[in-house]
Amino acid sequence: MAAPESDNPLIKALPPETDYISYLTIVEHYLTEDNLPVLHKVLQDQTLTTNIGWDLVHLLAPLLPKSSECLQDIARLGNPREVILKVTESLRLIDYGLIDDPEDGLEKTESGASKQPLRTAATEGSSSEPTHAVEAFPALPLQVSQFIALLSMLSILHKRIRTKFPSRFLSTTLQAVLASFSNSITHREDMIVAIVQFVKSVQGIQRPALPSRKSSGTMQKALSSATSTNAADPEADTTSSASPEDSAIQTKLWQSFVTHVLEEYMLNIPASDDAPGLAWCSRIQERLHPARVIPHTTTITSRFADEEHLHIRFDAVAQLGMLAKDLRIEDSDVLAAATAAEDLPTTTSDEDDPPNSAADIPLSRIGSLLLYAGRQAASVLYQPEPSAGTDLISLFPTHFTILQNCLSPPASGTGTLGTEPYALIDACLTLGLLCLEYNHIGSPDSDEDFNQYLQLTALLSSNCPSPNLRGHAHYLTTTVLRSQPDAEVRLAFIRDTLEHCPFENLKVSAVGWMKGETLEAVFSEDENSAKTSIFATPKALESLSPFLFPSVEADLLTPPVSAAYMTFAAKLSFYLASMNFLYPLIVAPPMRQLLNIQQWWKSSGIMADFVQPLKKAAQRFGAALGANGELGEESSDEAIAELAVLDDVTARVEGAAAKLG
Numbered sequence: 001m002a003a004p005e006s007d008n009p010l011i012k013a014l015p016p017e018t019d020y021i022s023y024l025t026i027v028e029h030y031l032t033e034d035n036l037p038v039l040h041k042v043l044q045d046q047t048l049t050t051n052i053g054w055d056l057v058h059l060l061a062p063l064l065p066k067s068s069e070c071l072q073d074i075a076r077l078g079n080p081r082e083v084i085l086k087v088t089e090s091l092r093l094i095d096y097g098l099i100d101d102p103e104d105g106l107e108k109t110e111s112g113a114s115k116q117p118l119r120t121a122a123t124e125g126s127s128s129e130p131t132h133a134v135e136a137f138p139a140l141p142l143q144v145s146q147f148i149a150l151l152s153m154l155s156i157l158h159k160r161i162r163t164k165f166p167s168r169f170l171s172t173t174l175q176a177v178l179a180s181f182s183n184s185i186t187h188r189e190d191m192i193v194a195i196v197q198f199v200k201s202v203q204g205i206q207r208p209a210l211p212s213r214k215s216s217g218t219m220q221k222a223l224s225s226a227t228s229t230n231a232a233d234p235e236a237d238t239t240s241s242a243s244p245e246d247s248a249i250q251t252k253l254w255q256s257f258v259t260h261v262l263e264e265y266m267l268n269i270p271a272s273d274d275a276p277g278l279a280w281c282s283r284i285q286e287r288l289h290p291a292r293v294i295p296h297t298t299t300i301t302s303r304f305a306d307e308e309h310l311h312i313r314f315d316a317v318a319q320l321g322m323l324a325k326d327l328r329i330e331d332s333d334v335l336a337a338a339t340a341a342e343d344l345p346t347t348t349s350d351e352d353d354p355p356n357s358a359a360d361i362p363l364s365r366i367g368s369l370l371l372y373a374g375r376q377a378a379s380v381l382y383q384p385e386p387s388a389g390t391d392l393i394s395l396f397p398t399h400f401t402i403l404q405n406c407l408s409p410p411a412s413g414t415g416t417l418g419t420e421p422y423a424l425i426d427a428c429l430t431l432g433l434l435c436l437e438y439n440h441i442g443s444p445d446s447d448e449d450f451n452q453y454l455q456l457t458a459l460l461s462s463n464c465p466s467p468n469l470r471g472h473a474h475y476l477t478t479t480v481l482r483s484q485p486d487a488e489v490r491l492a493f494i495r496d497t498l499e500h501c502p503f504e505n506l507k508v509s510a511v512g513w514m515k516g517e518t519l520e521a522v523f524s525e526d527e528n529s530a531k532t533s534i535f536a537t538p539k540a541l542e543s544l545s546p547f548l549f550p551s552v553e554a555d556l557l558t559p560p561v562s563a564a565y566m567t568f569a570a571k572l573s574f575y576l577a578s579m580n581f582l583y584p585l586i587v588a589p590p591m592r593q594l595l596n597i598q599q600w601w602k603s604s605g606i607m608a609d610f611v612q613p614l615k616k617a618a619q620r621f622g623a624a625l626g627a628n629g630e631l632g633e634e635s636s637d638e639a640i641a642e643l644a645v646l647d648d649v650t651a652r653v654e655g656a657a658a659k660l661g
Contacts, residue, residue: 010038020051027052031059033066043073046231053078057086057153058093064145068152075153076230080160084169087150087157088176096184099141144187147180148194155201162236167249171354174257182264189316195261196319199254205326245357252358255329259337259367262320266370266423273466275300275310277423278317280377280430281472287381288437301381321374331375331391334368339401366424369406373427376434387438394442395435395480400453403428407456417456418463418473425460425469432457432476447489454481454493462506474509481513487534490517491543498547504574511577514544515584522590538596541585545600548578551609556617561624565631568617572642575614579649582606586656598660607657615650618643 005011013026027039043049053074060067060074074083140148154173161169177198181191199205242250269277282300286293293299304310355361380386393399406428408416418425435441444450454477461473484490494517497510514535521535534540552575555567568575585591592598601607622643624631 005038008035008038010035010042014042015048020048023048024052024055027056028059031063033063036063036066036070040069040073043070043077046077049074049077050079050231050234054082054086057083057090061090061146061150062142064142064149065139068149071149071153072156075156079235080157080233081169081235084154084157084161084173087153088173091147091150091176091180094143094146094180094183096143096186099143099186140187140190144184144190147184147191151177151194151198155198156230158202160230160233162233162241164237164242165246165354166242167246167253168354170250170253174253178257178260178264181261188265188268189312192261192265192316192319196323199258199323200326203254203327205323248358249355249361251327252361253355255324255327255333256361256363258320258324258327258329259334259364259371261367262317262324262370263364263367265316265320267366267421269313269421269423271422271466274468275303276466276469277421277426278314278374278377279304279426279468280373280381281426281433282468284377284380284430284433284437285472287386317374321371321378324371329363329371331372333363334372335391335393335398337363337365337368338372339398339405340365341401341405366406369402370423370427373430377430380434392434392438392440393431394440395432396442396444396449396453398442399431399435400444400449400456402431403453403456407460415463417459419465422464422466422469425464425466425473429457429460429469429472429476432480433472436476436479441483447486447492450484450489451493451496458497458501458506458509459503461509462501462503477509478513478516487517487521491534491540495544495547498544504571507574508577511548511574511581514540514548515581518581518591518595519584522588522594536594538600541595541600542604545604545606549582549604549606549610551613552617553609553613557613557620561620561630564617565621565624565634568621569639572646576646576649578610579614579646579653582611583649583653583656586653586660592660601657601660607654611650611653611657614646615654618646618650 009026009030013023015023018026031039043053056074057071060070064071139145154177158166158170158173163169177195181188181195184191266277275282279300283304286299286301304314376392393402406424407420444453457473457477457480461470461477464470464473481490481493490513494510494513498507498514501507501510517533517535518541521533524533524536555571556564558564559567585595585597586601621631622640623629625635625639625643626632627635629635
């Protein structure tokens with residue numbers, strides 16, 4: 001027979017039998033999961049909970065989810081000022097590194113949660129034979145449950161405090177929540193749901209939450225608000241309410257907090273080459289240009305609707321976006337933050353020194369950019385008639401400024417541009433593509449600004465690891481280059497890229513730009529345009545020849561074969577692009593006539609310096625890649641095929657050149 005509840009040490013030692021400090025020690029000694037119902041009853045005594053509640057937070061957090069009722073009691077009845085300090089401290093102490101990896105063999109969602117396979121369960125009152133399948137989601141890790149439960153407590157505590165300066169408590173709380181969220185690794189979408197509900201609860205926002213994926217019962221229980229009456233603030237300032245200045249500080253704190261959470265979440269979305277970030281670029285292109293979608297392929301738009309890990313990613317960002325709207329974060333506010341020239345103050349200042357005014361509280365620069373890009377993308381993706389917002393920026397100067405401010409700075413070197421998180425690059429490119437779609441080009445202040453803009457987007461097309469984003473960056477670069485009406489400026493940019501760019505794949509793009517410009521100028525139906533364009537004259541080709549068709553003997557024929565082959569392999573795509581441009585120059589009669597190809601060919605030395613050394617190099621490497629050659633270890637079907645392609649194109653160029661006479 002179980003011992004009567006009156007014999008429980010937590011009952012027997014209740015004050016006045018012991019003082020509060022002694023009773024707290026007894027609770028700590030006897031606190032177990034089995035004793036939680038008894039403690040829950042004990043904590044209904046407001047005087048007791050006011051005196052000891054704040055010291056119980058760190059004891060009860062490890063016992064979640066079973067201790068959630070006790071934590072709610074402390075939030076309702078404890079001294080709110082003291083309890084808030086303990087809750088924020090506990091948030092910072094959560095060690096997410098202790099979360100075990102989901103069990104092997106289980107399907108994982110992107111948030112890190114494991115999804116149990118379908119299993120059968122018996123209907124109540126029936127035999128033990130299974131009758132239907134149910135989908136079971138495992139309980140959340142303890143650390144995530146702690147985060148959610150502590151935010152639920154904060155939702156109660158902040159509404160209880162009555163003071164002249166509530167922003168001082170709010171500043172400390174939001175910094176702790178953001179720091180804890182930043183340290184998390186998995187289940188971030190579950191945590192965002194808790195964050196959104198926390199903000200709505202404290203702010204009194206009534207908008208219903210967006211439909212979300214199924215969550216564990218643990219989470220739902222932790223998020224349920226207590227319906228019991230909350231105690232008053234025992235230290236309340238009854239003489240005065242918060243001033244308008246402090247209210248403005250609170251509003252700005254909430255707004256800044258949401259932009260920082262958005263930044264933290266999106267910049268840490270797992271990298272995916274085919275669905276980077278929210279894939280706004282690809283989904284916008286699919287919406288506006290359905291004819292470009294390859295038939296019978298799965299679109300990225302449908303994947304975001306059908307694949308769970310992409311759907312919950314979208315859902316998390318959508319909830320933060322709606323919350324930003326509820327907090328009245330205007331487009332003008334986020335644009336000002338994203339384009340601010342000065343360094344913004346950090347949000348990690350000493351918590352003992354809270355902000356003195358709303359102006360001291362910055363929105364996140366990157367979070368603001370992501371929010372603005374998301375809003376503009378939504379105006380295209382989710383409206384019956386796609387149309388960018390009326391306040392859509394222009395390429396010049398605003399998008400140019402955003403690229404300069406939000407991507408890797410020049411001081412860090414060109415090699416780092418394009419290595420930013422995919423979601424950030426996708427957002428930057430999205431705005432650029434929308435500017436092109438709706439003809440928001442603007443006018444650069446100078447040719448230098450135009451060239452710098454192209455350099456930024458071209459480097460993205462070269463450096464970014466994601467082929468999806470590289471393609472969008474290349475399209476943006478090429479289209480913006482073509483938008484420049486001055487052919488001299490376009491030629492100068494192409495030359496600068498060929499002459500100075502250290503990235504071979506970007507030089508390949510430059511060859512393509514030159515080829516496109518030349519073909520369009522020579523074969524233009526507008527005779528006046530053909531006559532006036534520098535690309536329809538020998539001047540453009542002559543000025544770029546040393547960079548389009550450089551002398552390669554010193555690189556490919558003089559060094560040892562292994563070193564020469566490394567150079568050859570790195571530059572092969574450029575060599576092939578240049579040869580494929582050279583061939584139509586020689587064989588197309590309009591080009592031969594307008595560009596004076598015969599004279600150019602005789603004086604340029606391209607055959608001796610470029611074509612023949614490439615042919616000899618291919619023969620040299622072909623022999624070295626043989627079974628007994630120096631490059632035998634490098635031999636592969638791909639390597640042999642690449643040499644065959646080069647042999648073919650050099651043979652065609654030699655044959656066409658022989659006919660020039």
